[in-house]
Amino acid sequence: MKKLIALMLSGILIASLAACGSGAAAPTAAPSQDSPAAAAPEEKIVITVLDSGSAQENDFETETLPRLISAKYPNVTVEASKLPDDQYYTALKTKIASGEAPDMFRVAPKGAGSNSVITLAEAGYLAPINELGIVELAGASGTDAFRVGSNVYTVSSGVSILGTYVNMDMLKSLSLSIPTTWAEFLDVCQKLKDGGIQPIVMGDKDMYVMQFGMYQLAASKVYPKNPAYDDQLRTGETHFTDTGSWDTVLEMYDTLYKNGYIDSSSLGISQQQSQQMFVDKQAAMTFDGSWSAPTLRGADFELGYYPLPGNEGSEILCASMAPGSNWAIYSGSKHIDACKNLLQYWFDGESDLWKAYVDADKAVVTYGYGSDRVDVLFQPFMELYNNDRAYYWCNQGWPAGVENEMLAKFSELIGGQNTTVPEITKAMQRKFEEMVAG
Amino acid sequence: MRKAYSSLESLRGLCGLRICLAGSRPFKREVNSVKSRAKRLGLNSLTFPRRMYLFAAPALALFLVFWVFPLIQMFFYSFTNFNGINFNYDFVGLKNFVNIFKDGTLGNSIRNTLVYTIVMVGASNLLGLAIALALNSNIRLKTLFRTCCYIPALFSAIVVGFIWSYVYMPRSGLLVSLITLVGGDASKLNILGNHKVALYGIALVEVWKGFGSTMIIYLAGLQTLDENLLEAARIDGCNEWQLMRLVKLPLISATITINVILSAIGGLKAFDYAFIMTSGGPGKATNTLMFNVYRIAFNEQLMGKASALSVISFFCIIIVTVLMLYVMNKREVEL
Numbered sequence: 001m002k003k004l005i006a007l008m009l010s011g012i013l014i015a016s017l018a019a020c021g022s023g024a025a026a027p028t029a030a031p032s033q034d035s036p037a038a039a040a041p042e043e044k045i046v047i048t049v050l051d052s053g054s055a056q057e058n059d060f061e062t063e064t065l066p067r068l069i070s071a072k073y074p075n076v077t078v079e080a081s082k083l084p085d086d087q088y089y090t091a092l093k094t095k096i097a098s099g100e101a102p103d104m105f106r107v108a109p110k111g112a113g114s115n116s117v118i119t120l121a122e123a124g125y126l127a128p129i130n131e132l133g134i135v136e137l138a139g140a141s142g143t144d145a146f147r148v149g150s151n152v153y154t155v156s157s158g159v160s161i162l163g164t165y166v167n168m169d170m171l172k173s174l175s176l177s178i179p180t181t182w183a184e185f186l187d188v189c190q191k192l193k194d195g196g197i198q199p200i201v202m203g204d205k206d207m208y209v210m211q212f213g214m215y216q217l218a219a220s221k222v223y224p225k226n227p228a229y230d231d232q233l234r235t236g237e238t239h240f241t242d243t244g245s246w247d248t249v250l251e252m253y254d255t256l257y258k259n260g261y262i263d264s265s266s267l268g269i270s271q272q273q274s275q276q277m278f279v280d281k282q283a284a285m286t287f288d289g290s291w292s293a294p295t296l297r298g299a300d301f302e303l304g305y306y307p308l309p310g311n312e313g314s315e316i317l318c319a320s321m322a323p324g325s326n327w328a329i330y331s332g333s334k335h336i337d338a339c340k341n342l343l344q345y346w347f348d349g350e351s352d353l354w355k356a357y358v359d360a361d362k363a364v365v366t367y368g369y370g371s372d373r374v375d376v377l378f379q380p381f382m383e384l385y386n387n388d389r390a391y392y393w394c395n396q397g398w399p400a401g402v403e404n405e406m407l408a409k410f411s412e413l414i415g416g417q418n419t420t421v422p423e424i425t426k427a428m429q430r431k432f433e434e435m436v437a438g
Numbered sequence: 439m440r441k442a443y444s445s446l447e448s449l450r451g452l453c454g455l456r457i458c459l460a461g462s463r464p465f466k467r468e469v470n471s472v473k474s475r476a477k478r479l480g481l482n483s484l485t486f487p488r489r490m491y492l493f494a495a496p497a498l499a500l501f502l503v504f505w506v507f508p509l510i511q512m513f514f515y516s517f518t519n520f521n522g523i524n525f526n527y528d529f530v531g532l533k534n535f536v537n538i539f540k541d542g543t544l545g546n547s548i549r550n551t552l553v554y555t556i557v558m559v560g561a562s563n564l565l566g567l568a569i570a571l572a573l574n575s576n577i578r579l580k581t582l583f584r585t586c587c588y589i590p591a592l593f594s595a596i597v598v599g600f601i602w603s604y605v606y607m608p609r610s611g612l613l614v615s616l617i618t619l620v621g622g623d624a625s626k627l628n629i630l631g632n633h634k635v636a637l638y639g640i641a642l643v644e645v646w647k648g649f650g651s652t653m654i655i656y657l658a659g660l661q662t663l664d665e666n667l668l669e670a671a672r673i674d675g676c677n678e679w680q681l682m683r684l685v686k687l688p689l690i691s692a693t694i695t696i697n698v699i700l701s702a703i704g705g706l707k708a709f710d711y712a713f714i715m716t717s718g719g720p721g722k723a724t725n726t727l728m729f730n731v732y733r734i735a736f737n738e739q740l741m742g743k744a745s746a747l748s749v750i751s752f753f754c755i756i757i758v759t760v761l762m763l764y765v766m767n768k769r770e771v772e773l
Contacts, residue, residue, distance in 0.1 A: 086736075089736055090736055093522050093523060093736065096523060097522065097523070114736060114737070114739055119521070119523055119524070119739065120523065122524065123523045123524035123525075123526075125523070204631075204720075205603075205630055205631065205716065205717070205719065205720075206717060207717055207719055265608035265609060265628045265631055266631070267628065267630070267631030267632075267719070267720045268606065268607065268608040268628040268629065268630045268631025268632070269607065269608065269631070270603060273603075273604075273607060400737060400738055400739050401737065401738030401739070401740070404733070404737055404738065408718070408719065408721050408722050409721070411719050411720045411721045412633070412720070412721030412722070415631070415632070415633045415720040415721055415723075416633075417633055417720075417721055417723075419721070430541070434537060434541075435738070435740075
């Protein structure tokens with residue numbers, strides 16, 4: 001009896017260890033046939049979804065989406081949850097590694113971040129959606145960033161913009177207008193400063209916000225000359241250390257700190273605090289994304305939004321606009337077909353769900369309902385986008401880690417740690433090579 | 439102390455007796471007789487029969503599965519290029535360890551972690567002890583003060599970090615406002631944005647949150663002191679300073695050891711405030727060992743390299759803790 005119990009305990013222990021040790025082999029289960037349409041009416045299914053961000057009042061993903069899906073498919077219940085960005089990445093990775101990933105989760109385009117479509121698709125965790133009508137509807141611009149090999153894993157229904165929010169009342173008080181070249185921009189900053197107004201406020205304590213300005217400059221400075229710059233980094237044809245590429249961008253951005261155009265205390269201010277300072281009229285401008293528009297609209301002044309011009313001389317002004325992240329389907333889900341139907345319904349450009357999505361200001365959409373009434377705030381960007389004068393966010397073309405190295409080093413530069421621009425580009429190149437080599 | 443000493447002496451005496459008995463023939467015969475009886479009954483020991491191990495099995499299983507096994511996995515992954523997602527990884531030998539040395543991650547992390555630990559151990563213990571001494575005397579409302587001191591320990595690190603980021607906020611934070619209120623110039627004060635002081639800034643937040651716990655342990659130690667002993671010292675002519683330095687502190691040396699070791703372990707594992715308040719910045723000024731492990735594993739997706747840094751951290755923490763324990767215990771005996 002004792003031996004039997006001991007044997008059983010040993011068995012349980014070995015089984016537990018084996019379960020942990022096996023990791024989560026990339027699931028390749030065939031899709032099940034229980035789509036909402038195909039499922040028997042009484043068959044209830046639950047689709048779990050995980051999103052990044054914080055749930056707000058009347059939150060679209062956690063409240064509107066489950067309600068509208070249940071209205072369309074009474075047998076389907078959507079259980080959506082949101083986690084702050086950092087926790088989202090950690091939770092997603094842990095769930096995937098343990099084979100307990102949600103049916104759908106948010107993936108980032110190309111190689112951006114821990115949840116990039118390239119990383120997850122290459123590991124076999126995503127189910128392709130090639131056959132869905134929305135792939136054709138979104139077109140190449142909406143699917144290229146989510147294509148890995150010959151498969152498409154989700155679509156981008158719209159774009160996210162990096163731009164410069166401006167207090168138009170402050171600009172008008174000094175008879176200034178929106179700048180369209182780098183020289184004009186510096187002139188505006190100087191005149192604001194001379195007029196006793198802090199030109200720009202940034203929350204650089206959250207280092208990622210530095211990207212918001214840098215990528216705008218790179219859109220005019222790096223990519224128009226060589227749209228394949230990032231692809232060529234992998235082949236060795238280009239390097240971050242090349243003269244006239246990232247060194248120029250970093251020097252230009254550093255100028256804003258050297259001249260005191262960006263609040264000198266920015267390294268001690270969080271993004272949330274800087275947004276509040278902008279709303280409180282403590283500065284005339286801030287670099288931020290289109291997703292912050294609902295927050296900044298609360299200010300009691302006329303709000304403007306324009307692309308930071310990095311162009312000089314004969315160079316053209318381009319914008320930094322990226323296909324937004326979107327939800328993909330876990331390849332190990334038991335409800336793959338149901339999830340596909342959900343995506344098709346959501347992003348078909350005309351469903352109630354799509355309309356609610358557009359009306360909730362979740363994205364600047366490029367097709368279907370809502371695409372003809374672009375917010376006046378985003379119109380300058382859409383004109384550039386429609387004229388092929390917009391480039392994706394730089395970090396989407398880099399392996400994760402490169403932008404962190406760039407931001408940490410740049411933070412040292414503006415913090416007075418004697419770091420130089422060549423040292424930053426060298427560190428970026430070294431990190432890039434380390435990440436690519438694996 | 440005296441009780442502990444007498445117990446130790448008794449134990450030594452018993453051991454000595456046992457050693458003497460062990461050599462004698464009657465004792466050996468008795469032992470053999472007990473052993474054969476236990477064997478007949480299917481037991482290896484009368485005091486701890488073999489079946490008792492079954493009761494330890496569940497805890498042992500949990501320990502193995504959730505502690506030992508992940509630890510072994512960590513050592514294993516430190517020699518691979520595993521990215522945390524794709525299980526088709528390769529063995530890369532010592533490459534991860536070499537990269538950690540080469541890119542300066544290790545030197546920077548160890549330096550920051552040690553500074554953080556020293557600040558935390560020093561400030562937390564001095565403050566905790568000082569307040570414990572004050573609150574151990576007969577002052578009015580001492581229970582209220584004790585409670586107030588312990589309250590910060592009840593908040594989560596997230597809440598504390600968030601609140602203190604507003605305390606430290608340049609231009610309009612609480613600290614700046616207070617200095618301005620008393621007529622000082624705090625326009626240049628930017629604690630979290632200054633690479634020279636940011637680490638001290640976040641270490642002090644941890645001290646603020648943790649000194650209540652340290653104080654409670656000191657208070658418990660002080661309350662075990664024999665009042666007769668203190669009175670004897672006073673009669674012998676000790677003033678308050680001598681009483682504290684020559685009598686009280688030696689008598690609570692075990693408490694000091696516990697507090698110092700606990701603070702040191704907390705400091706060596708520093709992560710929360712570097713993550714919440716500074717994201718490791720400005721630059722890499724507040725990158726601690728644990729923060730770097732997190733950053734490399736989850737931001738850079740280099741689980742292999744993060745494991746390598748974890749392995750190094752593991753040994754660093756063990757070495758520092760064991761050394762401290764050895765020195766403190768030796769000092770304790772001397773006192």
